[in-house]
Amino acid sequence: MKLSIEALVSGYGVVDVLHGVSIEIAEGEVVAVIGPNGAGKSTLLRTISGMVAARSGTIRYEGSEIGSLTSSEIPRLGLVHVPEARHVFGRLTVEQNLVVGASAAPAGTNRKDALAEVYDLFPMLGQKARDLAGGLSGGQQQMLAIGRALMARPSMIMLDEPSLGLAPLVVEQMYEALDGLRRTGLTILLVEQDVYMALDFARRAYVLENGGIALAGASAALVNDDHVRRSYLGI
Template sequence: MLQVNGINVFYGNIQALHDVSIHVEEGEIVTLIGANGAGKSTLLKTLSGLLKPKTGEIMYLGKPIHGKAAQTIVKDGMSHVPEGRRVFANLTVEENLELGAYIRSDKAGIAKDMAHVYELFPRLLERKKQLSGTLSGGEQQMLAMGRALMAKPKILLMDEPSMGLAPLMVKAIFDIIKMVNAEGTTVLLVEQNAHMALSVASRAYVLETGRIVLSGDAQQLKESDEVRAAYLGGL
């Protein structure tokens, strides 16, 4: 579904990604783990068209997208849940969800998907007329996910969904990631909570200072001494 071949990405003169290659098959949950500053968010921003690679290629559904604008990539079926949630604080929950569907014109389909988002996140239904800036961090994360789902994506890019959340809320968010995937949406997950990420993913990549240093079956990486020592607190 998604094939990234040797991309190099720069911020000015500083190279953030070095010859990064990954692939994601349809229906998978693939996770990218790594320390802060490893380049995980940069990779997602490059995939969704917010940054352009200097060299290398990004193939999505068999076609190159590395020169495309971000809004075109959304139309192609790729949605990005950004780090830090980035909800529109001065708009209501419902207005945020409506904005997620801005590329669509099928009113009946939008209404159906809105109802489904409220099924996935009952708390959003309770707060649909509330300004999203007044929601808790966990509720804002639910809203950011719901907003991305309103674009009816084939693949969902998720950047640090557990950041700053209480353990119970983290579990709830990851349960929903599994549910969304079971309903047919492919997921590429960037996550600092390596234990949670590796427990839901089928495959994983480890990114260090802009380079892929390890990749493979998520369960095998979870049991690897190197990954345990670096990312799982020696568990």
């Protein structure tokens, strides 16, 4: 397994948010986590990436336990997280923002090659390389945040709500760009509130409710599941 999580418990202060979550993702798989506001989706990604400490349970990445590693050590293993609120450095250019992401790349990585790859996946970023990031639209900033994560040359990426706050047409464009990413064979864990987009993009999904996995399965089956249809698809 690429990522294997067992009985994970984590939270903030005295409150547990995740109450024993187990998920598995194989190499090259694209898996979504869906669920209502406050279910713990972002907390799950934050715990995997070391931003929030696990209280119990295990997190294995490529066979090694990473539960006690820090959020600066984990990206160096090739596992990167694009957090919910896209933080780009508005006063830096697009290219300078990307170069910041290269700091988590493995030693010996050629920065020019990494940049060329990102510009190949997101041509808009190449066209705007010298523009200030602060002047980009919301969708462009999201692509920049993803591009910056790719500069670390990851083998697995975790995306937290890439469509958040974007107009429907921009969401479509975002997913077209993400399709290019998927075709590179990268392992992707996607958290998404746009359940239609998530189930369309990912082959498999987990439904997280109240800090626990309520349901899991192939996206094609979940789309037809009564609970998913009623609670998430408004059918």
